[in-house]
Amino acid sequence: GDITDGPLVEKLVAESDAVAHFAAETHVDNSLSDPSPFVRSNIVGTFAILEAVRAHGVRLHHISTDEVYGDLPLDQAVRFTPETPYNPSSPYSASKAGADMLVRAWVRSYGVAATISNCSNNYGPYQHIEKFIPRQITNVLTGRRPKLYGAGANVRDWIHVEDHNSAVWRILTDGEIGRTYLIGADGERDNISVLRLILSLMGRD
Numbered sequence: 001g002d003i004t005d006g007p008l009v010e011k012l013v014a015e016s017d018a019v020a021h022f023a024a025e026t027h028v029d030n031s032l033s034d035p036s037p038f039v040r041s042n043i044v045g046t047f048a049i050l051e052a053v054r055a056h057g058v059r060l061h062h063i064s065t066d067e068v069y070g071d072l073p074l075d076q077a078v079r080f081t082p083e084t085p086y087n088p089s090s091p092y093s094a095s096k097a098g099a100d101m102l103v104r105a106w107v108r109s110y111g112v113a114a115t116i117s118n119c120s121n122n123y124g125p126y127q128h129i130e131k132f133i134p135r136q137i138t139n140v141l142t143g144r145r146p147k148l149y150g151a152g153a154n155v156r157d158w159i160h161v162e163d164h165n166s167a168v169w170r171i172l173t174d175g176e177i178g179r180t181y182l183i184g185a186d187g188e189r190d191n192i193s194v195l196r197l198i199l200s201l202m203g204r205d
Helices: 005-012 028-033 036-055 091-110 132-141 161-172 191-201
Strands: 017-022 061-066 113-121 121-123 154-160 179-182 188-190
Touching: 005 036, 017 036, 017 161, 028 036, 028 091, 028 188, 036 061, 036 091, 061 091, 061 161, 091 113, 113 154, 113 161, 132 179, 132 191, 154 161, 188 191
Parallel strands: 017 061, 061 113, 113 179, 121 154
Antiparallel strands: 154 188
16 A cells, blocks of 8 residues: 555554554655655655554554765764764655654654664665666676766675564564664675675676
């Protein structure tokens, strides 16, 4: 169903012990072309979920992104913390930042039992074709040239989706209501290193 369909969301939430809110528009390039679906899904959709969990007293965990914090300097060994100021740089990250703020407000204003996590870049089975790793793999498989932005120097922390899900389960079961948790994997790689690894694993030069 549609995350902004209030009656449907409320019906499903009423049948649930807890809600893990993963649903989001996430493709940065798409958000630059047309930000309206991002505002609708990420902000209006989060509002619909918040109102449903508030009405039924259901536990909520809201999945966000480290992109709400913006970029770290390439030449400094620093990391985001829960106290890092938000500095979104795209309609996607701005819409996720807005959703985070709604969750925090509902916790404080209405006593909603919610937690938030900001996770780094996921990879793993069934990931959407537009994401970096599956896009490079499918480019190679279909005879297209893999593509990088600039020199491929942008560094990301990569985490396998199963590790992300394990962290979400831990927060749902043991997390402190109202807290924000940062999820990462000490898997920092620049984009060109990831691409070279993909090419090596696929037997390409």
